[in-house]
Amino acid sequence: MRQAWELAIEAHRDDVRKGTAIPYVSHLWSVAALVLEHGGDDTQVAAALLHDSVEDAGGTEMLERIAALNPEVADLVEHLSDSVVDTTKGEQKADWWTRKVGYLRSLEEADERVLLVSACDKLHNARCILADHRAVGPELWTRFNQQHPTKHAWYYDSLVRSFGGRVPPALEDELRRTVDSLLDRLRSGEAPDVDAGVARLRAEARKSA
Numbered sequence: 001m002r003q004a005w006e007l008a009i010e011a012h013r014d015d016v017r018k019g020t021a022i023p024y025v026s027h028l029w030s031v032a033a034l035v036l037e038h039g040g041d042d043t044q045v046a047a048a049l050l051h052d053s054v055e056d057a058g059g060t061e062m063l064e065r066i067a068a069l070n071p072e073v074a075d076l077v078e079h080l081s082d083s084v085v086d087t088t089k090g091e092q093k094a095d096w097w098t099r100k101v102g103y104l105r106s107l108e109e110a111d112e113r114v115l116l117v118s119a120c121d122k123l124h125n126a127r128c129i130l131a132d133h134r135a136v137g138p139e140l141w142t143r144f145n146q147q148h149p150t151k152h153a154w155y156y157d158s159l160v161r162s163f164g165g166r167v168p169p170a171l172e173d174e175l176r177r178t179v180d181s182l183l184d185r186l187r188s189g190e191a192p193d194v195d196a197g198v199a200r201l202r203a204e205a206r207k208s209a
Contacts, residue, residue, distance in 0.1 A: 003069050004046035011050075011057035017128065019143035027124060028052070034120035038168045047076035048117050054078065055093075059086030079106065079114045080121070096146040100155050101208045107162045119167040119175060122159050126178040129156075133182065138190040149186055150197035156182065157198050158205065 008028050015024035032048040040048070054063045054077055063084060067074035078084070082103040085091040093099060107118065129152070133140050141147045156179045163172055186194040 001042050001046050001049070004049045004066075004073065007065065007069070008049040008053060011053040011062065015056070019132070019140070024052075027128075030124045031117070031121045034123060034171070035117055038116060038120065038171045040116055040120075043070065043072050044076065044113060044117050046070065046073045047080065048120060050077050051080040051117060051121055054081045055083050056087060058088055059084050059091065061086060076114055076117060079110055080118055096151075097208075101205050104155075104158050104162055104205065107159075112166065115163060115166050116168070116171075119159075119163050119171050122156070122163075123171065123175045123178065126156055126175060126182065130178055130182045130185075133185055149191045150194050151201065153179075153183055153186055153191070153194050154198045154201035154205075158202065 009025060012024045012028065016022055017024055017027060028049050028051075031051065032045045035044050035048045050066055050073065053066070054060075058065070063074055063078055063081075066077055082099040083093040085093055087093065094102075107115065110118070129140070132143075138149070141149050141152070144152070146152065160172070160176050160179050163175065165172075183194060183198075186192075191197065
């Protein structure tokens with residue numbers, strides 16, 4: 001686990017959470033803590049610490065470095081990544097929609113070890129989005145490459161549906177409640193038609209699959 005943390009620090013040393021001065025590594029430790037709290041083992045904790053390193057800090061080259069430390073951790077991280085291109089070398093990820101639909105599709109056949117880490121990651125992200133929306137309101141969405149709130153609502157609602165009955169009940173319940181709270185804020189704020197939008201995007205995603 002120490003080697004995983006050292007590599008995560010190297011990968012994200014200068015990164016901060018979107019629109020804040022909060023070091024990005026705080027997210028990694030938060031996800032790792034949630035994994036531990038919900039019964040994960042050391043390998044899953046290591047994957048939690050490294051879950052964004054391939055997407056954001058080296059692509060397949062980083063994945064090979066992780067595999068040299070622990071092949072099982074590398075396998076988990078690969079399944080947790082929605083892109084393996086090396087953005088540090090100027091390679092471009094696929095567009096947001098393609099990556100998110102692909103990630104949701106990959107969860108359909110993912111095993112419980114991948115699902116636990118993924119759900120912990122998405123729960124912490126959802127917590128942060130909800131807290132930031134309470135603090136700054138609709139301005140929050142300008143921090144993201146994808147700035148349409150309904151698309152974020154669709155993605156998190158779809159994640160909850162995908163995790164349903166496949167992760168620890170307490171984890172599933174908190175993720176559902178957090179996403180529902182975000183949807184309630186959108187309904188009463190900048191996206192009163194969010195439910196119709198989510199349903200439309202869900203249908204589009206099924207066609208894309």
